[in-house]
Amino acid sequence: MEQFEIHTIVPLEIGGIDLSFTNSSLWMCIVVASISLFLTIGASSRALVPSRMQSLAEISYNFIADMISSAAGKDGLKFFPFVYALFMFVLFANLFGLIPFLHAFTVTSHIIVTLTLALVVFTMVIVVGVFKHGIRFLKLFVPDVPWYMLPLLTIIEVISFLSRPLSLSVRLFANMLAGHIMLTVFGGFVVSLAAAGGALSVLSIAPLLGIIGVSALEFLVAFLQAYVFAILTCIYLNDALHLHEH
Amino acid sequence: MSNHDPDPEGLRRLETELRKARGRKKAHAEDRPPSKLGIAFRLSTEFVAAPFVGGAIGWGLDYLFGTAPVLLLVMFCLGIAAGFRNLLRAAKEMNTSDNA
Numbered sequence: 110m111e112q113f114e115i116h117t118i119v120p121l122e123i124g125g126i127d128l129s130f131t132n133s134s135l136w137m138c139i140v141v142a143s144i145s146l147f148l149t150i151g152a153s154s155r156a157l158v159p160s161r162m163q164s165l166a167e168i169s170y171n172f173i174a175d176m177i178s179s180a181a182g183k184d185g186l187k188f189f190p191f192v193y194a195l196f197m198f199v200l201f202a203n204l205f206g207l208i209p210f211l212h213a214f215t216v217t218s219h220i221i222v223t224l225t226l227a228l229v230v231f232t233m234v235i236v237v238g239v240f241k242h243g244i245r246f247l248k249l250f251v252p253d254v255p256w257y258m259l260p261l262l263t264i265i266e267v268i269s270f271l272s273r274p275l276s277l278s279v280r281l282f283a284n285m286l287a288g289h290i291m292l293t294v295f296g297g298f299v300v301s302l303a304a305a306g307g308a309l310s311v312l313s314i315a316p317l318l319g320i321i322g323v324s325a326l327e328f329l330v331a332f333l334q335a336y337v338f339a340i341l342t343c344i345y346l347n348d349a350l351h352l353h354e355h
Numbered sequence: 356m357s358n359h360d361p362d363p364e365g366l367r368r369l370e371t372e373l374r375k376a377r378g379r380k381k382a383h384a385e386d387r388p389p390s391k392l393g394i395a396f397r398l399s400t401e402f403v404a405a406p407f408v409g410g411a412i413g414w415g416l417d418y419l420f421g422t423a424p425v426l427l428l429v430m431f432c433l434g435i436a437a438g439f440r441n442l443l444r445a446a447k448e449m450n451t452s453d454n455a
Contacts, residue, residue, distance in 0.1 A: 261433075268409045268430070268437035269444075276404030276441070280396055333393050344448060 110293055113218060113286075133222070136214045140201045169197070173339065180343035181350060188346055191233065195226065196339035203285060203331035207324070217334075218285040220278060227278035230342050238349035248352055277341055284334050288327045295320045394449065401441040409434020 119130035151166025159167060173193045177185045199217060206215025216222050238246040250266040251259065295316045302313035413430025417423040 264433055265437045265440055268405055268412065268434050269440045271412070272401075272405040272408040272434075272437060272441065275408055276400040279404060280400040283400070284396065330392075337393055337397060 110290070112214070112289055112293065115219075132212065132214045133216055133219065136202070136205060136216050140198060140205060140216065143205075144197045144201055169193075176336075176340055177343050180340055181347040184350060185343060185346055188237075192339055192342055192346075195230070195342060196335055199226070199281065199338050200332065200335035203335060204328070206285065206289070207327055207331060215285050215289060217281055218289055220282040223278040223282040224274065226281075226338075227274040230277065230345060231274040234345045234349045237346065238352075241350060242352060245352070246349070249348060273341075273345060277338065281334050281338055284330050288323070288330055291323050292320060292327070295323060398442055398445055401445045402438040405438035405441055406431055406434035409437060 116132045117129040118132060118135060121128045121130060147162070148166055151162045154160055154163055156163060170193070173196055174186065174189060177189060177192055181188070202216040202222075206213055206218065235246075238249065242248075250263050250270065252262050252266060254262055298316035299313050299320070302316065303310050410427060410431040413427035413434075416426045416430070420426070
């Protein structure tokens with residue numbers, strides 16, 4: 110489908126690796142630039158009574174700060190910049206994908222992007238865990254069970270731990286992909302019904318209403334998935350920070 | 356009202372008002388259950404990912420030791436177990452965050 114296609118804008122190849130600047134890269138840059146702009150405008154006035162932009166920036170800050178302190182405890186707040194950047198990137202990428210013109214591209218509808226984000230989180234969790242607890246980090250894989258169950262359950266815990274980046278990335282990618290495919294399919298119905306002529310043309314209003322509903326739902330999903338991505342990052346960080354205490 | 360000469364009395368009043376409003380908002384947010392759609396997607400992906408990872412590990416080990424398809428099957432089954440483990444853990448997290 111056309112909306113998921115990657116086009117090369119500036120071809121670039123270094124050492125046999127294709128590093129071309131594509132429409133995906135372009136939209137990532139737009140996302141990052143917009144977030145920077147949003148926060149710069151939001152933070153520029155520093156008024157006691159905030160303007161709308163400042164309110165939005167403050168709400169997003171408080172939202173993430175509350176999320177981290179409730180899911181990962183007060184010492185999780187050290188990771189605020191990381192979680193905030195992750196949340197804003199995913200949120201803006203999801204929302205920009207909903208722009209119906211400008212050849213908008215949803216970066217998060219490609220699994221390579223979401224998997225990379227998830228692997229960054231995963232690596233971070235391991236590094237934090239090992240850095241903070243050293244070898245005791247491995248206790249994360251040892252549940253409180255009788256000794257004869259340990260070998261089996263340890264393998265299960267390891268698989269469960271390794272499945273995290275996959276479930277994290279697949280959830281975001283599948284949600285965005287499914288939403289956009291749904292919109293395309295409904296759009297196709299409108300066109301083919303309208304072209305059918307006669308009474309069928311009148312019916313084409315039904316999928317059109319469907320598109321409106323799905324678009325509204327997509328806004329919810331865009332926000333929800335960014336939220337889920339961020340809160341799971343917090344939960345995983347909590348595991349690394351506090352091991353079995355929770 | 357100017358932002359540059361703060362009036363201490365007014366600020367203090369504003370602070371108590373703000374604290375009250377924040378308390379209200381927090382109580383309100385905790386009453387609201389998380390979205391059902393979110394829960395459904397969360398649980399399904401938590402469950403499905405583990406057997407895939409288990410199967411992939413088994414496949415890799417089979418390739419390494421030339422024991423295909425024994426380890427693939429064993430690790431896939433363990434993956435299903437890990438999936439249930441994920442599922443229960445996620446459900447437990449949701450319960451505690453509801454009551455908190």
